[in-house]
Each structure stands twice: as structure tokens, then as C-alpha cells.
Amino acid sequence: MSLTTSYLGLTLKNPLIASASPLNANLDNLRRLEDAGTAAIVLPSLFQEQIEGDDEVRQWLTEIHADSSPEALSYFPAAIGEPYGVGPERYLDLIRRGTEAVSIPIIASLNGSSLSGWTEYARLIETAGAAAVELNMYYVPTDLRESGQDIEVRYSEIVDAVCGTITLPVSVKLPSNLSAIGHFATSLVEHGAAGLVLFNRLMQPDIDLVHLKLTDTIDLSEPNEMRLSLLWTAILSGRITASLAASTGVSTSADVVKCLLAGADVVMTASALLRHDVGYMSILAGGLRTWMEERGIATLADMRGMMSWQRSRDPSIYTRANYIRILEHYAPH
Numbered sequence: 001m002s003l004t005t006s007y008l009g010l011t012l013k014n015p016l017i018a019s020a021s022p023l024n025a026n027l028d029n030l031r032r033l034e035d036a037g038t039a040a041i042v043l044p045s046l047f048q049e050q051i052e053g054d055d056e057v058r059q060w061l062t063e064i065h066a067d068s069s070p071e072a073l074s075y076f077p078a079a080i081g082e083p084y085g086v087g088p089e090r091y092l093d094l095i096r097r098g099t100e101a102v103s104i105p106i107i108a109s110l111n112g113s114s115l116s117g118w119t120e121y122a123r124l125i126e127t128a129g130a131a132a133v134e135l136n137m138y139y140v141p142t143d144l145r146e147s148g149q150d151i152e153v154r155y156s157e158i159v160d161a162v163c164g165t166i167t168l169p170v171s172v173k174l175p176s177n178l179s180a181i182g183h184f185a186t187s188l189v190e191h192g193a194a195g196l197v198l199f200n201r202l203m204q205p206d207i208d209l210v211h212l213k214l215t216d217t218i219d220l221s222e223p224n225e226m227r228l229s230l231l232w233t234a235i236l237s238g239r240i241t242a243s244l245a246a247s248t249g250v251s252t253s254a255d256v257v258k259c260l261l262a263g264a265d266v267v268m269t270a271s272a273l274l275r276h277d278v279g280y281m282s283i284l285a286g287g288l289r290t291w292m293e294e295r296g297i298a299t300l301a302d303m304r305g306m307m308s309w310q311r312s313r314d315p316s317i318y319t320r321a322n323y324i325r326i327l328e329h330y331a332p333h
């Protein structure tokens, strides 16, 4: 049996990728992820705010110490807390040490919403040895005058700029709250994206009623959050040239199977690993293997996209017809 798949032009031993999370900032975890059968690892992000902070530090140092060296930057705290406070210099070091520690591909992640500094760091990331770059353009459009088109143009410009600067494959971790996901996905591919991660998970604040402030805790995802990714993976599968990574809510090996049947090239998970520890990846891999064995499926290619919109005998199940059917048949308890 072969679980081999291709993602961003990289050949992976199976479709299981550890998504960006603090777990992946630790070298021991990277090794344990590899031992548990993980095929590739996305490092936690280097944030635009860290890059901008770095520029400010650089400028300040240059002004007051004409002889300052880049190493001096490492003495300055980054604006964001550990492990996200690793700062640009230490981030590059994490890539270097990560790629030495494991033999599976290490994907770096750049996280921001405007162009500043991305291309310079994309180049440094390439030099540091990452196998690919994932762009997370996390953005909450609070400006009521800003249109969807404005935002999409900005995203495309970032993809253009990064893809024009490095030879590494670039993936885009998409938000799900877009009005025309298929059109934008196609456009990102035209701008150079080699892969799409469906989807990024937006933090939704809650209100602490005791202290009357927004809560600052992060909830891990729940399994039913996977449905949106499943829907769009199925709709896009076979219809765009980019690799597809299903992400958010993937909690069990059954979820992995579903994403592959919908048409994902790879499946990513963070919350399940944070919940069960990194060794859980071997449970996901084992479950996938068992499911394929039980059905006599020899390769991933034999099952990938079997349930996609394009190959479905009844594509209406992905659209309005099914919506109406579901509502009609709903029986209140």
C-alpha cells in the first residue's frame, strides 16, 4: 500500500501535516512528530509585527550605533510573547535547526496582512532551508469602506511579490469568510500560489462578563468545524491546479479519510495534536491505513476526490438543493 502524495510539488510519504502551532517551535517535538509518521511540518508563524519590529530595531541601532551588527538584534525582545516572540533572527535559526533535526520537509509560515518586509524574509527563509512557505494573511476588515475586492487585490499583490522573490513553492492559508472562494482561489493560483490551505481559523472573541473585557484565551477547534473545509475541498478538487490542504477540525482518522475523499492532497491538524500530544499523528496514520486496507484501496490516488463535486454523481448535494432537502427533512425533537 502507498500513502505517498504530492503537496506543493513536494513528494510526501503520506498526507499528514502538522499545522502551525507552538508545538512545532520545539525541536524535540519536531523529531517526535517525524517518528509518529508526520509527513511535513509547518512551523509557527513569523508575524508581520515581528518583522516591522525588527526594522524599527535595525533603524534605531543604525542611528545610535553606526557599528552595530545584526547579531546585536537578538538582544532585543520581540513584540510578541514566546514561542511567537522568537523574532526574525531566531525564526531563521529555528528553520535551520529544524531542517537539521528531521528529514521531512519543514514549511515556514509568514503571517501578516500587508506587504511590509515579506519579500526580504521570504528570501531569508529560503536561504535558511525551508522546503516551502505558507502565507497566512490573517486580517479582520473592520474598515467599513474597504471592499472585498480591495482585500483580494492586496492578498494577490502579496502572493505575487513573494512568489516573484523566491523559488520555493508558496501556499496560501485562506480565510473562509470570502464571498467567492472559488474565484479568489483561482486568482491566487494565477498569481503563483502552488497550494491552498482550506481554511485558516479566525479567532472569534468572547466577552468576560466578570471583568467586562474581551477574553484572550484560544479554544481548540471542534470536529464539526471540519465541514466547511470538506465542502470547499470537494468543490475545488480537480478544478484548480494548486495542491489542496484540508485544515480545521480534523480530529480523527475518519476525518482524514473524509478530507481525502473530498479531494485534499494533504490533511493538516493542530488542535488534535495540542489535545492528545504529537504522538497522536501515528493514530491518524494508522487509522487511514486500516481504512484503506479494509476496502482494498492500494494508493491514495485511488481514493482521492472520489466524493468531490466534480466526480460526484449528484453534485447538487453540495449546493442549494441539498440545503432545502435538509431543512425539509429536519424533525424537531
Ligand SMILES: Cc1cc2nc3c(=O)[nH]c(=O)nc-3n(C[C@H](O)[C@H](O)[C@H](O)COP(=O)(O)O)c2cc1C
Pocket: 019, 020, 021, 022, 043, 044, 045, 109, 111, 136, 173, 199, 200, 201, 218, 219, 220, 221, 222, 247, 248, 249, 250, 268, 269, 270, 271, 272, 274
Ligand atoms: C495555539 C495555536 C497556535 C497557532 N499558531 C498559528 C500560527 O502561528 N500560524 C498559523 O498560521 N496558524 C496558527 N494556528 C492555527 C492552526 O495552524 C490551524 O490552522 C487552526 O488551529 C485550525 O486547525 P485545527 O482545527 O487542526 O486546530 C494556531 C492554532 C493554535 C490552536
